[in-house]
Every structure is written in structure tokens, then in C-alpha cells.
Amino acid sequence: MGVEIGGHVEKVNGKELTYGEFVQRYLLTNRPVILTGLMDDWRSCKDWVLDDGRPNLPFFSSHFGNSKVQVADCGTRDFTDQKRIEMSVSEFIEHWLELSLKDYNNISTNEDSGKSLLYLKDWHFVKEYPEYLAYTTPLVFSDDWLNLYLDHYHMHNDRDTNQERNDISCSDYRFVYMGAKGTWTPLHADVFRSYSWSANVCGKKQWYFLSPSQHHLVFDRYMKNSVYNIFEDVSEAKFPGFTKAIWLECTQEQNEIIFVPSGWYHQVHNLEDTISINHNWFNAYNLSWVWDLLLRDYNEANEYIQDIKDICDDFEGLCQRNLSVNTGMNFYDFLVFVVRFSFSNIAQLYHLATTNLHTSWRSSQMARQIIFNLESSRDIALKMKSTGAADNQSAVDFKTTLEDSTFMELCLNFGRTYLMIHEQCEVNLDRKQALGVDLLDLGISETSSSYVCTPQDLVNFIDYACAKLLTMAKSSGS
Ligand SMILES: O=C(O)CCC(=O)C(=O)O
Numbered sequence: 001m002g003v004e005i006g007g008h009v010e011k012v013n014g015k016e017l018t019y020g021e022f023v024q025r026y027l028l029t030n031r032p033v034i035l036t037g038l039m040d041d042w043r044s045c046k047d048w049v050l051d052d053g054r055p056n057l058p059f060f061s062s063h064f065g066n067s068k069v070q071v072a073d074c075g076t077r078d079f080t081d082q083k084r085i086e087m088s089v090s091e092f093i094e095h096w097l098e099l100s101l102k103d104y105n106n107i108s109t110n111e112d113s114g115k116s117l118l119y120l121k122d123w124h125f126v127k128e129y130p131e132y133l134a135y136t137t138p139l140v141f142s143d144d145w146l147n148l149y150l151d152h153y154h155m156h157n158d159r160d161t162n163q164e165r166n167d168i169s170c171s172d173y174r175f176v177y178m179g180a181k182g183t184w185t186p187l188h189a190d191v192f193r194s195y196s197w198s199a200n201v202c203g204k205k206q207w208y209f210l211s212p213s214q215h216h217l218v219f220d221r222y223m224k225n226s227v228y229n230i231f232e233d234v235s236e237a238k239f240p241g242f243t244k245a246i247w248l249e250c251t252q253e254q255n256e257i258i259f260v261p262s263g264w265y266h267q268v269h270n271l272e273d274t275i276s277i278n279h280n281w282f283n284a285y286n287l288s289w290v291w292d293l294l295l296r297d298y299n300e301a302n303e304y305i306q307d308i309k310d311i312c313d314d315f316e317g318l319c320q321r322n323l324s325v326n327t328g329m330n331f332y333d334f335l336v337f338v339v340r341f342s343f344s345n346i347a348q349l350y351h352l353a354t355t356n357l358h359t360s361w362r363s364s365q366m367a368r369q370i371i372f373n374l375e376s377s378r379d380i381a382l383k384m385k386s387t388g389a390a391d392n393q394s395a396v397d398f399k400t401t402l403e404d405s406t407f408m409e410l411c412l413n414f415g416r417t418y419l420m421i422h423e424q425c426e427v428n429l430d431r432k433q434a435l436g437v438d439l440l441d442l443g444i445s446e447t448s449s450s451y452v453c454t455p456q457d458l459v460n461f462i463d464y465a466c467a468k469l470l471t472m473a474k475s476s477g478s
């Protein structure tokens with residue numbers, strides 16, 4: 001059964017696109033785009049690619065061969081994903097070379113030879129080889145709260161089992177993917193409903209996208225299971241809307257980067273032997289997608305275990321534990337995440353206000369971005385409040401947070417990113433300024449608003465801190 005293609009993804013020269021244009025045209029509209037010209041200086045594009053454009057597989061065995069990686073068996077389904085196997089990079093490359101040799105000699109491969117197509121996925125390459133500097137994240141993708149946060153904190157600390165981290169929460173979302181021609185990724189929307197970007201270091205990918213407004217068409221009538229492979233015989237009885245779905249299609253060539261917007265279902269096929277680099281990320285523009293997913297997953301899990309509610313001592317605790325295991329964070333983790341970024345945004349705003357007293361700092365691009373971030377965080381807090389979520393947990397205190405060196409590092413890196421994005425000439429941000437240590441003098445930390453325990457507390461904090469900053473700016477004449 002074919003799929004109906006209704007259009008193609010736009011291709012744009014990334015060198016000619018400003019950050020503001022990217023925000024207006026793609027982040028705010030949540031539309032996919034392919035960007036060219038942004039990988040010119042990447043080390044990976046030299047080291048990982050042979051002169052004829054094919055992957056330099058021996059390079060991987062000799063430099064990274066001992067790494068343990070997750071490999072998907074593209075021919076074997078495991079619930080909603082492909083079966084995963086753990087092996088070393090050397091073993092994976094050996095398997096790949098054996099297959100390509102058979103292909104070269106025209107011996108039938110894959111199913112016939114008993115060897116299945118293996119696809120190395122979700123390799124946390126940067127985490128494992130931080131010194132190697134395979135690439136630099138393009139500027140338009142650098143406002144990445146997810147990976148910045150995970151560089152400094154765990155998403156979830158399991159207080160009950162005293163187990164500090166789990167596999168999902170302790171890592172990052174910066175990956176390398178490697179697969180021979182024919183490897184593929186089943187239909188899915190990304191983790192946390194994050195954005196992703198994916199850069200083809202070599203090879204070629206075919207993408208099929210379905211906009212979020214049509215996503216119900218790939219689900220069964222109970223909205224529980226989605227189609228696995230849009231090119232297999234999809235049962236009309238099980239997925240009655242499927243044939244009505246209209247897809248966007250595109251071919252992503254070597255040295256091109258695709259932006260995958262939030263909540264778009266997509267299926268991906270490697271048309272040639274391909275290596276790609278891929279990040280998942282979110283920020284103020286798609287934070288509400290993350291919250292919507294958490295709430296949906298929570299409600300679903302809650303409904304699933306309703307029958308044990310009466311015999312369970314801490315039913316809510318159980319639901320939140322399930323949520324952190326299945327989705328990667330729970331309501332409280334998310335609230336703490338948003339609170340820390342709100343604190344950091346207030347510190348950046350304070351920094352801007354105090355270092356630009358002579359100008360109308362509030363109309364600068366950077367100030368507008370930070371105010372947008374705070375508005376978005378406030379909106380999320382109001383949404384959370386309306387569901388009664390994440391109440392009655394321990395407080396995150398503004399003063400203690402400002403004095404914490406981990407937060408200081410996060411704040412510094414956050415500030416640096418914005419200085420870079422918004423091309424502020426003054427980049428000599430020091431620790432004290434970045435963190436707004438003097439902000440403590442403003443008295444925010446002495447009020448009850450500085451203890452954030454619930455979503456409503458966060459709303460109060462943002463309102464109070466912004467009002468204080470504006471009064472301070474007014475009295476000093478800016
Ligand atoms: O390249 C692939 O096979 C899948 C990548 C993907 O799904 C993504 O970047 O969101």
C-alpha cells in the first residue's frame with residue numbers, strides 16, 4: 001500500500017538564515033526544514049568519510065572499537081520498536097563489512113544469508129568521547145535546555161530507592177547513528193515530543209513526515225497503538241484513518257541537516273550507507289509539548305492501574321514512579337527543571353539590566369528572548385497548576401540555588417549561548433555577573449516567593465522577580 005505524499009520539505013541555505021528567521025519560520029510554526037552549508041568545518045566529515053563518500057568503517061574500529069553500543073535489528077519488531085542488541089563498535093563494523101562484501105560479490109544478503117540488517121542507534125558519542133570534537137552544534141539549534149540541563153543535573157533522582165540515576169536520566173540526547181543501505185527507523189514521534197536535528201555526515205536518508213494535526217490517523221480507534229511501518233500492509237480494520245493521512249517527504253543528502261519539529265510522526269530510511277549525528281532538544285518554544293506528553297502519559301498510566309488504587313498506600317507516588325520510568329521524567333522532575341531555568345532566566349535578565357543601564361535594554365533581542373522564556377515557563381506552571389500536579393514536594397529555594405556551583409555552571413553556559421545567539425558584543429561574562437549574585441541584594445530571596453514548591457509558587461516567583469527587576473530598572477532610569 002502506498003502513502004499519499006502531499007508535499008516536500010523546504011531546503012534552505014543555513015549560512016544565509018539568521019537565528020531570528022529560524023525562530024519565526026520554523027520554531028514558531030513548528031515546520032520541518034533541511035539546512036545546507038552548516039557542516040563545512042566538522043571533523044567527523046573528514047575523519048569518518050572516505051574520498052568516495054562512503055563511511056570510513058575501519059576508522060571506527062580502530063578509534064572507538066571498544067565502545068558498547070545499542071544496535072537495532074531492522075528485521076525484527078519488538079513492540080513499538082526494533083529489537084535491540086548490545087555489542088561493541090568493532091563487532092558492529094565487522095558485521096557491516098561482512099554484509100557489504102556479500103553484496104559486492106552479488107551473493108544474496110540479509111534474510112537469505114541469515115544476517116539481518118543492523119543499525120547502530122542512540123550512541124552517546126559526545127558523552128563517551130568529549131575530547132574528540134566531532135562537530136559543533138549549529139547556532140540555530142543551540143538554545144537547547146535539555147542537553148544543557150543533563151550536562152549538570154540528573155533529570156530524575158529516585159528518592160525512594162536511593163538510586164541516584166537511571167539509564168534514561170543520567171545521560172544526554174546527543175547521538176550518532178550508523179547503518180548500511182536499507183536500515184530504517186519505524187514510525188514514531190520523538191522522546192518528550194522534543195525537537196530533533198539530524199546531520200548526514202555521509203549517505204542519504206529518505207524521510208516521511210506527518211503533521212501533529214493528522215497524527216490520530218496513524219492510531220487505532222482507541223488511540224493506543226500507532227502504525228509501525230507505513231510501507232507494510234497496514235490493516236484498514238485496525239487503523240481506519242491511515243489511508244487518509246497526507247505525508248511530507250524529502251531526501252536528505254550528505255552534509256545536510258534536517259530539523260524535525262515537535263510532535264511530528266516520522267519514518268526514516270537509509271538510502272545509502274549512512275552516518276548521522278542527531279540531537280533531541282527542547283526550550284521555551286516547545287516546552288508545552290513536553291508538558292502535554294507528560295500529562296497524557298500520566299493519565300494513561302493512571303487509568304491502567306485504577307483497579308489497585310484502593311489497596312495502594314501511595315497511589316500518586318506509584319503513578320509518578322511509573323511516569324519517570326516510562327517517559328523519562330515525572331511531574332516533579334519537570335517542575336524542578338522549569339524552576340531552575342526560570343531562576344537562570346531571571347539571573348540573565350538581571351545581568352542585562354545592570355550591565356546596560358544606559359540603553360533601553362528591554363527592547364534588545366536577548367531581553368525579549370528571556371522575557372519570552374519566562375512567559376512560557378509561567379504558562380506551563382499555570383497549566384500544571386490546573387491539574388493539581390507536582391504539589392506537596394520539597395521546595396527549590398532561589399538563594400540556595402544561586403549559591404550552588406552546579407547551578408552557577410549551568411547559568412554561565414546558558415548565558416554564553418544567548419550571548420552567542422544574539423550576537424552581543426560584550427562576551428566577557430564573569431561568573432558573578434552571569435549568576436546575578438548581586439541579585440540577592442534585590443531582596444527577592446528574602447521573600448516567601450523565593451521558595452518554590454508548587455506550580456503556583458513558580459508563577460508567584462516569576463511575577464515578583466520580574467516586577468522587582470522592572471522597578472529597579474525604572475528607578476535607575478533605563
Ligand atoms: O535517522 C534515523 O534513522 C532516525 C532519526 C530520527 O528519528 C530523528 O532524528 O528524530
